[in-house]
Amino acid sequence: MTRLPLTITDDMVHALAVKEGVCVRPVLRRVTDVTTGDTTVVAIRCGSTREAKCPPCATLARRLRMTQCVEGWHRDDEPDAPAPVTTEGDDDVEQVDVPAAGDGAGERRVRSTRRRMDAPDLPRVPVEARTIGRTFTAPSGVTYRPSMFVTLTLPSYGKVIPGRGVPVDPARYDYRRAALDALHFSKLVDRWVQNLRRGAGYQVQHFAAVEPQRRLAPHLHTALRGAIPRTTIRAVTRGTYHQLWWPPFSDDDVVYDRRHPVWEPETALYVDPDTGLPLPSWAHALDELDADRDARPAHVMRFGTQVDIKGIDGASPDADRAVRYLTKYLTKAVTDTYTDPEGEHVDVAYEAHIDRLHAQLRYLPCSPDCANWLRYGVQPQNPGPGLVAGHCPSKAHDREHLGLGGRRVLVSRKWSGKTLTEHRADRATVVRQVLEAAGIAALEAGRLSAEVLDHDGKPRFVWEDLPVGGRDWATVVAGSVMERRRWREQYEEAKRASDDEGPPVDNRSATTTAATHAA
Template sequence: MATPPLRDHVVRLVASLEGVCVRPVVRRVTDRVTGESVVRALDCGTTLESKCHACAAKARRLRITQCTEGWHLTREPEVGKMTEPPTEDRDDVPSDVADADDDATQARRVRSTRRLDGMPQLPQQPVQDRTVGAVFAAGEGKEYRPSMFVTLTLGSYGRVYPGRGVPVRPERYDYRRAALDALHFPRLMDRWFQNLRRCAGYRVQYFGAIEAQKRLAPHFHVALRGAIPRATLKAVTRATYLALWWPQMDTPVYVERTPVWDDGAYRDPDTGYPLPSWDQALADVDDDQAAQPAHVVTFGRQVDVKGILGGSKDSARAVRYLTKYLTKSITDTYADEDDPDPAYEAHIDRLHDQIRWLPCTPECANWLRYGTQPNNPGPGLVPGHCASKAHDREHLGLGGRRVLVSRGWSGKTLSQHKADRRAVVEQVLSAAGIQPDDANRMAADTLTEDGKPRFVWVEVPVTQGDWARVVMDSMREHDRRRDQYERAKAIVAGTDPPVDNLSANQHSSSDDAA
């Protein structure tokens, strides 16, 4: 009697427990030289456990490694070895090379160089050309080099019930300001780092993560290399702000009707006149000497600062705490999927309703709602349907960078940290007499003599009927590699007899039988 196939939910559960991707991306790889074709299942690579627990956990472990390696360095990292240029799509784009403000790229705009009235001045001191922390002398000839762990929060938008995060009086809760603060919180953090480097006296390096508080406002945990006086950290936090010198976005102009695209511009649906372009709208703001920023983001009063010594239990605990919620979306952080709180879900909906319609960038489609053409417009833009993930309900304004890492943190990219982990495994396998797989054996950038790629990768759609088989094949391969690595460690330790010199991609007879 044939064994009945496993149900999909059982396969998914077992795969998650085994650390195997449940959303595999299948590719057929063809060697143009030999004509041979093979099928490979690749991990999906998501960072959210709601989509794939195994890949999210793997991504978090990699971040833990990255954070740990760079926090308490005693020598300057070799930043020149970082070959991957930062891009807007990466969540680890170094903030020190990101644009501080949109208006900084507009040469004709001068408002960004003048501090707003009423804002505290920044304490400044000469900046030393170093990234490692200072060494302090202790008794009996001992020395120590402390670092910092800092938590920054936003201000209040209204009273909330303790432990629930739900507004006491939703009608008085400032959802609009909460939405705008969330949309632009990463840029506020960029400003904070820029200001901190001017005031700390050295080129501060950082690894930080943005997560949500219970009330759904973002806050920031950051590991800073080196010791910085608490007074300096608090003074910088008080003096840091982000001013958006943008066109008005208080009063919607088009609610029931939408501007139409015609002849290279968005036009009023009734009169046919083109809406003011982005440059025209900014020029109007510049010409109005009484104009105020469309929005100003500042931090709240609470600044938590703690000194941390490298190698201590506090250091390891802080790293785990800093990366605790990296695998969760903003709305999943505290929501109970099995027993949802109606009041909390309503709180999420009200905040999302604001985030959906407010502009996130100069290119956002929502500018049409407020009577202004976005920067670099094109056909197909619809207010309320901006392509940015920041407007999604699960992200609530934080659709981009959740991890902010400075270029000189560890001197390595995430890819290089991942390669380091693989190198450890390869060394153990080689020491045990097992030939490791060649990680680049089918690389897409391998060329033939004619200068064309040797290996051609083609996506293979995974049907619902094939999904369980593909995942189970991945589990068998995962088990084979894990058993092989454990045996290799035993051989190196001298607790297991030697084996034949097998390649790591050769299956055992039991695998073939399975």
């Protein structure tokens, strides 16, 4: 690698990389061709979805989500369900068409399906085997297939100062309930989608983004395919709730506050530090809960009264604005949404509000496997050495995430018929097609692949980690900037040489037939 002049600082390279859309936290790999002995240094994007970590990668991830949202929202044909995918990116999970879990135990426990007496009835109609919405014909003869844009919020936890999100009286603000609702918000959303399908009469597909309000309570913006009566959506929202049937974990149930259970390697269990007796197992705690006829759920979640519902037509400017609004804050961490990440303008009261919420989140259980169960004298579901209450490794407990440690984007499996990886491949394939049509040689998609085998059946290309440090970082990033400029020039040249006047590359799918583009 050719070293950069010392007059070019790291800050200058960072600013240039952000401007050019080049990853500022690349991962380097040295690839050796065992056949020829040649070595190549490859810079791989970090793939972060957070603007504070890598603005170019976060912007790219947001645009990819926008493409995914657009392709599935106003479909007029039934997409195929892609293979299940569990995680994409730093904090996103897609493909969530699963019933909301209750206790999370490996062995399914059957509980009464009788609804709570304090919950309104839910609308219920036969569900058709379709995911697309109905069409409507205007008096002019024009046919429309509208869809919906819905915003759901959580209830109030105490009065807040308008415009600041800070509680008027922090002592009366219900931080514990706010923390629990944030930790398990995705379960409530799953239940809402399940109830909505039963009330709407078809398999409603959704693309949703979970974002914090200024008061730091999560709320949901969701695009729904098809038109659903507003009365149905409101009735489903009022009647949806989620119950946590877990062992009790109130403040009165704390067993170990200053002391901590001790890991016993021989039994692979946590034991009391004084008596040496093992803590009750997770299964035993649930058995006791099942045996108690007067047992109550540890926590009950409901949506708030504020519900915003809009009808959106696919060909209208409102659809574009809604997509941008849906993905507006996906590149920001929860605590960075309404604060200055640079720390130049600090609202002391707001920071204290964050600290109080985080203090609750730190010790509340996030799942059956959470280390915080030790605080309440219960073995986690899958105990292991090194667990300490208040130090659960889940990101949901971090101050940065404030309960939203995983699912910031919720996408139905039949939304677009593709996984996020397939959407990413579409973009690369279309660019490759434009270059090849103009006679410009594109880089092979499988070049240097570890799956390419040599004549002896072993991998031809061997990949090794290559640490980046000191001036090497600036040299690598500057080289990536120059390479990106060269690629952009080739692509612009290819577009000028092409007679194709189709839509921009970001809106085209590699799986769409040529006849469709010609039409």
